[in-house]
Each structure stands twice: as C-alpha cells, then as structure tokens.
C-alpha cells in the first residue's frame with residue numbers, strides 16, 4: 442500500500458481506473474467538503490457547536506426533543522441547498538459516461554444527483570425526503586406550527602427526516618445493490634469517508650475479498666487505508682479529475 446499523491450501513485454491509480462470494467466465508488470461526507478457541506482466528524486460551528494451530530498441522529502433524540510432535532514435537519518437542509526456540486530461530484534458523473542460505474546453514497550445531500558449522476562445508491566437516505574414516524578397509513582399533513590415538525594391531521598403522527606439514524610437498518614434494496622456491486626466490481630474507489638460507520642465501511646473489504654483493487658482518496662488517514670492498494674492523499678476535488686481526465690493527467 443502506498444499513501445502519496447505523487448506522479449507514480451497517480452499513474453498507478455489511473456492505470457487501475459483505465460483497466461477496470463466495473464467500478465464501484467463509495468463516497469462519504471468528504472466528497473462534499475469542498476462544496477462547503479461540513480463532514481460529520483468536523484467540529485460543528487455556530488449555534489450547533491455544542492451538539493454532537495451522532496446524538497441528534499437518533500430516533501430516541503427525536504422523540505425526546507422533536508423541535509430541536511427537526512431544527513437541526515432544517516439547518517442542514519438549508520445549508521446544503523445553498524451549495525453546489527464540486528469538481529469531485531462532476532468528475533464522478535463524467536466517469537459514469539465512460540465506464541460501468543455503481544455509485545454508492547453515505548451522503549444525504551443529493552449533490553451527486555445535482556452533478557448529473559443517475560441511479561445513485563443512497564445508503565443513508567436523503568435529507569430532502571421526509572417520511573412519517575408511526576403514521577396511520579393515510580397520513581396527511583395538517584397546518585404546521587412554525588418551528589415544529591409537521592403532524593398528520595388524522596392521527597397526529599410526526600414527520601421525520603428521511604435519513605437513516607443510528608440504530609436503524611439501512612434501506613434494504615440500497616444495501617442489497619451496494620453489496621452486489623462490491624462483490625462484482627473489479628475496482629472499488631473509496632472517496633472521502635472516515636470508514637468508521639458500518640455496514641457501509643465494510644463494502645471495500647467485501648470488494649477486496651472478491652478480487653477487486655481498492656483505491657482510497659482522502660487527505661487524512663482513514664480506517665480504510667489498510668484495505669487499499671493505493672491511498673491518494675489529497676482532496677477529492679483535486680484528485681478525482683486527475684484520475685481519468687486526459688487534460689489533467691500527471692506530468
């Protein structure tokens with residue numbers, strides 16, 4: 442395993458991309474960092490700096506303090522809505538036009554789709570897709586009280602963000618498709634994830650166990666470095682375009 446952004450590592454990684462018939466890409470919060478979306482394990486700023494995102498991302502927390510958790514998700518939604526895809530998202534969308542790519546993301550921000558990627562497998566849901574918590578099956582939103590989650594006019598159930606919270610199962614179809622991609626790809630490209638949250642963090646190991654090469658792109662050490670054949674130490678928006686864009690090939 443090498444951990445550099447030198448011409449030799451880049452050239453080796455470019456060779457793996459060029460030779461691959463089927464690529465699985467696993468992205469995490471780091472791929473959106475250059476768009477201005479804070480990663481999960483970054484220190485939070487401003488009003489939210491005293492909260493731990495992992496504590497807010499739990500059903501228990503929502504039931505105890507719905508207004509607080511709802512406000513946190515509204516804050517993230519507004520923050521994301523004001524951002525734009527960066528060169529890493531765009532490079533991944535361009536790669537899919539040339540290669541068989543299965544894009545699996547842990548992100549809930551929708552930036553891959555806004556960059557032009559289709560059929561993105563969202564393992565942790567989507568920030569913009571609310572759903573009902575214990576709904577009656579015929580739920581219909583009543584007029585919302587500002588600052589509180591919308592409630593059903595029939596059964597009074599609350600809406601909740603459509604993201605996967607800690608302790609919850611991943612969406613079944615997304616998980617199945619991601620595992621299938623890991624088992625059948627010949628290259629697994631891991632971008633911008635700390636590799637600490639399972640089952641997503643297990644996918645590169647599955648790919649490797651099935652004979653795929655693994656490339657990690659991350660400016661910092663991650664828990665998945667040891668699974669990789671090549672670690673490229675750099676920001677995704679700089680590294681990814683150089684992995685397959687002819688104009689940006691290393692000298």
Ligand code: OAD
Nearest residue numbers: 469470471474480481482547633634635638659661676677
């Ligand atoms: P983390 O916040 O754990 O990790 C972000 C990773 O991105 C770190 O390894 C950073 O070094 C790296 N990074 C930062 N800037 C980068 C850049 N410009 N280019 C590339 N990498 C960069 O985020 P995730 O690994 O996505 O789950 O977190 C996994 C899951 O934990 C999230 O989906 C979320 C969270 O709790 C749920 O909410 C269920």
